[in-house]
Structures are given as structure tokens and as C-alpha cells.
Amino acid sequence: MQPHELRQLPWPVAAANLSASDRLRHLVAGALRTGRPLAMWREPGTVHPRLVVARSLEAAYTGLPPALDAAAPAGFAFFPFRDSDHNPALFLPADVRFDVAQPDTVAVAPAARSLIPALTAWLAVPPVEQLVWPYSTQPAPHAATQAEYAQLVQTGVAAIEAKTVLKVVSSRAARQPLPAGFDPLAAFTELSEKYPLAFVSLVSVPGVGTWLGATPEVLAEVTPDGTFHTMALAGTQPLVHGQAPNTAIWRQKEIEEQALVARYIVNCFKQLRLREYDETGPRTVVAGELLHLRTDFEVYLRQVPFPNLGTDMLRLLHPTSAVGGMPRQAALDFLHRHEGYDRAYYSGFLGPVNLPVAGVSRLYVNLRCLQLRPTEAILYAGTGLTIDSDPTREWQETELKLTTMGAVLRVVNE
Numbered sequence: 001m002q003p004h005e006l007r008q009l010p011w012p013v014a015a016a017n018l019s020a021s022d023r024l025r026h027l028v029a030g031a032l033r034t035g036r037p038l039a040m041w042r043e044p045g046t047v048h049p050r051l052v053v054a055r056s057l058e059a060a061y062t063g064l065p066p067a068l069d070a071a072a073p074a075g076f077a078f079f080p081f082r083d084s085d086h087n088p089a090l091f092l093p094a095d096v097r098f099d100v101a102q103p104d105t106v107a108v109a110p111a112a113r114s115l116i117p118a119l120t121a122w123l124a125v126p127p128v129e130q131l132v133w134p135y136s137t138q139p140a141p142h143a144a145t146q147a148e149y150a151q152l153v154q155t156g157v158a159a160i161e162a163k164t165v166l167k168v169v170s171s172r173a174a175r176q177p178l179p180a181g182f183d184p185l186a187a188f189t190e191l192s193e194k195y196p197l198a199f200v201s202l203v204s205v206p207g208v209g210t211w212l213g214a215t216p217e218v219l220a221e222v223t224p225d226g227t228f229h230t231m232a233l234a235g236t237q238p239l240v241h242g243q244a245p246n247t248a249i250w251r252q253k254e255i256e257e258q259a260l261v262a263r264y265i266v267n268c269f270k271q272l273r274l275r276e277y278d279e280t281g282p283r284t285v286v287a288g289e290l291l292h293l294r295t296d297f298e299v300y301l302r303q304v305p306f307p308n309l310g311t312d313m314l315r316l317l318h319p320t321s322a323v324g325g326m327p328r329q330a331a332l333d334f335l336h337r338h339e340g341y342d343r344a345y346y347s348g349f350l351g352p353v354n355l356p357v358a359g360v361s362r363l364y365v366n367l368r369c370l371q372l373r374p375t376e377a378i379l380y381a382g383t384g385l386t387i388d389s390d391p392t393r394e395w396q397e398t399e400l401k402l403t404t405m406g407a408v409l410r411v412v413n414e
Contacts, residue, residue: 005110006097006107006108006109006110007107007108007113007116008106008107008108009105009108009116009119009120009123010104010105011104011105011106011123012120012123012124014124014126015127018127020100020103021100021189022127023098024040024049024051024098024100024103024185025131025185026122026123026125027053027098027122027123028040028051028131028185029128030119030125031053031096031204032132032134033122033132034118034122035057035134036053036054036055036057036206037053037054037057037060037090037092037204037205038051038052038053038054038092038203038204038205039052039078039092039202039203039204039350040188040201040202041076041201041351042188042199042200042201043362044196044197044198045197047101047192048101049100049188050097050099050352050355050356051096051097051098051099052075052093052096052097052352053092054075054092054093055093055096055111055112055114055115057205057207059093059111060090060092060205061088061089061090061091062090063083063089065079065311065314065315065318066091066311066314066353067308067311068220068222068311068353068361068363069307069308069310069311069359070354070358070359071358072354073091073094073353074093074094074109074352074353074354074358075091075092075093075094075352075353075354075355076091076092076203076350076353076355077090077091077092077349077350077351077353077363078090078091078092078203078205078211078348079345079348079349079350080343080345081319081323081343081344081346081347081348082319082332086138086342086344087208087345087348090205090208092205093109093111094355095108095109095111095112096108096109096112096119097355106119131183131184133184133372134204134206134207134208134209134210135209135210135373135374136207136208136371136373138344140175140373140376140378141341141344141378142341143173143175144172144340144341146395148340149170149394149395149398150391150392150394151391152170152172152339152340153170153383153385153390153391153394153395154391155338156170156334157385157387157389159334160387161387164330164334165325165327165330165331165334166260166326166327167257167260167321167325167326167384167385167386168324168325168331168335168385169321169322169324169325169335169347169383169384170335170339170382170383170385171343171347171380171381171382171383171398172380172381172382173341173346173379173380174379174380174381174402175376175377176376176377176379176406176409177375177376177377177409178372178373178376178377178409179409184202184204184210184212185202187212187408188200190407191212191213191214191405191408194288194407195214195288195404197216197286197287198214198215198287199213199216199364200213200214201213201214201215201350201364201369203345203350209344209372210371210372211345211366211369211372212369212405212408213350213367213368213405214288214368214369214405215365215367215368215369216285216287216288216292217233217322217364217367218231218362218363218364218365219314219317219318219320219349219363220310220313220314220317220349220363221362221363222301222310222359222361222362223360224357224359224360226300226301226359227298227299227300228299228301228309228310228313229296229297229298229299230296230317231294231295231296231297232258232261232264232265232281232282232294232295232297232322233261233285233292233293233322234254234258234261234293234322234384235250235257235258235292235384236254236290236291236292236383236397236400236401237250237254238289238290238291239288239289239290239291245284245285245291248284248291250293252388253386253388255282255293256386256388257386258293258294259282260321260326260384261295261320261321261322261384262279262281262282262295264320264321264322264326265295265297265317265320266279266297268317269297269313271316272306272309272312272313272316274299274304274306276299276300276303276304277297278297278298279295279297280297280298281293281294281295281296282295283295287368288368288404289400289403289404290400290404310361314363318348318349319348320365322384323347323382324347325384325385344371345366345369345371346366346367346369346371346380347380347382348365349363349365349366350364350366351363367382367401368401369405370405377405377409379402379405379406381399381401381402383397383398
């Protein structure tokens with residue numbers, strides 16, 4: 001075995017009869033029991049989740065966005081809306097890897113080989129029923145009332161009228177009690193089944209907390225065929241069952257909002273002096289029980305002289321105008337003054353880098369997510385404001401978006 005190769009550990013005899021999903025739970029239990037960061041995810045349009053565990057908390061901290069090239073380390077990125085001491089930028093190295101589609105072994109990276117004796121002991125421990133998840137030590141964010149959110153929307157529209165900002169994306173937090181016996185792993189499975197085209201994730205880091213999500217929005221993606229992909233996703237209306245998405249009628253407000261996000265991406269390409277890109281859309285797409293307008297952008301990396309395009313675009317895009325506004329700094333300053341709470345990892349980004357193979361990375365905007373607390377969940381939702389925004393409609397849009405994650409908090413068989 002070469003020094004750079006992954007070591008494949010077989011499951012011990014004591015755990016050999018566990019199903020693939022039970023093996024996943026068994027690994028998660030070991031990581032939680034020993035205080036190690038973990039990330040579990042399921043790609044859109046796929047069935048089987050993957051898991052990575054970092055060898056230590058210290059190995060997971062980083063100050064810079066990950067590099068999206070084949071030579072960069074493999075791992076899972078979990079970045080906040082704004083980097084701070086309370087919400088650090090994280091990159092969980094893929095020290096321990098498990099794929100439910102290939103459940104017979106657990107892979108260990110060379111940097112984590114000292115962990116093998118402990119990992120072997122994890123696998124031999126009998127499965128546990130109750131998992132203990134870490135929670136953030138920060139105070140729970142303020143949950144805005146409808147009147148407070150209406151005031152935020154009015155203030156945002158006034159800023160647009162005064163030309164302080166061109167667009168701003170307001171958001172709010174909501175708090176819901178956890179049902180008795182709430183199981184984040186079961187909720188992850190439920191989200192995966194309910195939203196097959198979403199990126200479903202469960203990230204748990206000691207001192208930072210535990211986050212669960214199902215997001216529809218790609219931030220930056222490098223595919224196996226060498227294509228860079230990003231998207232402009234904006235505008236929201238409820239999905240009417242029985243109606244074809246392509247028959248949806250959009251108001252001028254949503255059309256303008258989506259166009260601003262698309263223009264922002266084009267401006268990022270211009271900053272890099274890149275002209276060779278394909279633009280498709282806007283078109284109506286389904287995301288759970290909602291409809292959005294979406295424009296896709298693709299660059300064929302083998303045909304342009306930009307070897308670091310993915311990394312450069314990631315640094316230009318985050319936070320995108322779809323979660324902050326335009327101009328970027330003016331919109332972020334507005335939110336810092338008026339939004340009234342800390343978004344933490346909501347509207348940040350997350351996803352695998354150089355996984356499952358080198359040269360393939362998929363990062364998503366962390367929308368439709370919740371943060372777990374001991375007895376409650378903190379849910380998040382936002383809306384893009386333009387000069388035509390109405391406070392009542394914007395509140396209703398956030399209520400619609402909250403239903404995506406709120407569905408997994410219902411009390412079963414009540």
C-alpha cells in the first residue's frame with residue numbers, strides 16, 4: 001500500500017450482520033461519542049448517503065474557502081454567512097469515509113492512520129439507540145414577529161428607493177419545539193425521501209452545533225466531465241399540484257429579482273475576464289413544495305485558460321446576491337444594521353470537495369435548514385426585496401419556505 005492511499009477497514013465480526021443504514025448510524029455514534037466533527041450528505045437525484053468524520057476538531061478549522069481543484073485536500077466544507085469567532089469557517093478533512101452504497105468497508109485517509117485502533121474499537125462496540133448531539137453554546141437567535149419582519153421589509157424598500165442598495169435579501173429565524181424522541185438521522189432520511197432533488201445534509205461539530213438541511217441551490221460545482229456550474233435561483237411561489245411548472249405566471253417583482261442574481265454571476269465572470277460560458281434560462285423549477293426561477297451557467301474547463309476558475313468564482317460568489325443583495329457590501333452592511341439576529345450558517349455554503357473522487361466538488365447554498373437545540377429547532381427563511389416588495393407577501397413567502405424543514409418536526413402519530 002502506498003503512503004497516499006486510503007486504507008480500507010473491514011467491519012469486525014461483531015458488527016458484520018448490521019445493515020448498511022445501521023452501520024452508518026454505528027459510525028455516527030462513534031464520532032459523537034469521541035467528540036469528532038462529522039458531515040453526512042446525499043446528492044440530488046441519488047439514493048445513498050455518504051459520511052465523513054474528521055480526526056479532530058482542530059483539523060476542521062480553516063480561514064479560507066476550499067480550493068476547487070484536483071490537487072486540493074478532500075473533505076466537507078461548512079462555511080457561515082459571515083465568518084466570525086462564533087461561527088468559524090470549517091473544512092472537515094475526509095479522514096474517515098463511509099459510503100452506504102459500498103458498506104463493506106470504512107476508508108481511512110493517510111493523515112488519520114493513527115486513528116485506526118480507536119476506529120476499530122468503535123466498530124466493535126454494540127450499537128446504541130440514543131445519540132447525543134452537540135449544540136451551539138451561543139444564545140438562540142431572536143425570532144421576529146410578523147410586525148418586526150414587516151418593519152424590516154419596509155426599511156429595506158426605503159433603502160432601495162433611496163438608492164442605498166439596489167436589492168437586499170431580508171431573513172428571519174423561527175423557533176419550533178422538538179417532538180419527543182426527535183432523531184436527526186431519521187429526519188435526514190425523511191428529508192432525503194421527501195425532497196429527492198435537494199442536497200440533503202446533516203453536519204455536527206462540537207462547540208459549533210448540529211445543522212440539518214435540504215437545499216435546492218448550487219453555489220459552485222465542478223463535475224466529473226470537467227464542467228464548472230453555478231446557478232441564479234430567485235423568485236418564489238407555491239407549487240400548485242396538478243399544474244405543470246412551465247405554466248407558472250411570475251410577477252414583475254420576481255422576474256426582476258431573478259435577473260439581478262443572474263447579472264451578478266455574469267459580473268463575476270467579467271471580473272475574471274471570462275467570456276466563454278453557456279447561459280440557460282430563466283426557467284421555472286420545482287423545489288419541494290415551491291417553484292423558483294432558475295438560470296444555469298456552465299464553463300467547460302478544458303476549453304478555457306482558467307485552471308483555478310472554480311476556486312476564483314467561489315471567492316467572488318459568496319455571499320451571493322441571492323442571499324445578501326446588491327451591491328454586495330452595501331447590502332451586507334444594511335443587513336448587519338437592521339436584520340436583528342445572527343444568521344450563523346444559514347445562507348452560508350456547504351458540500352463535498354474532491355469527493356468521492358479528486359476533481360469533483362459540489363458546494364450548495366445552505367438554504368432550507370435548521371439548527372438543533374436541546375429542546376427546539378431554529379429554522380431560517382429569507383426573501384429578496386425589490387422596490388415593489390409588499391411586507392405581507394414577504395412574510396407569507398418566508399412562511400412557505402419554513403414548511404420545508406418544519407415538516408420533519410411534526411409529532412408522529414400524535
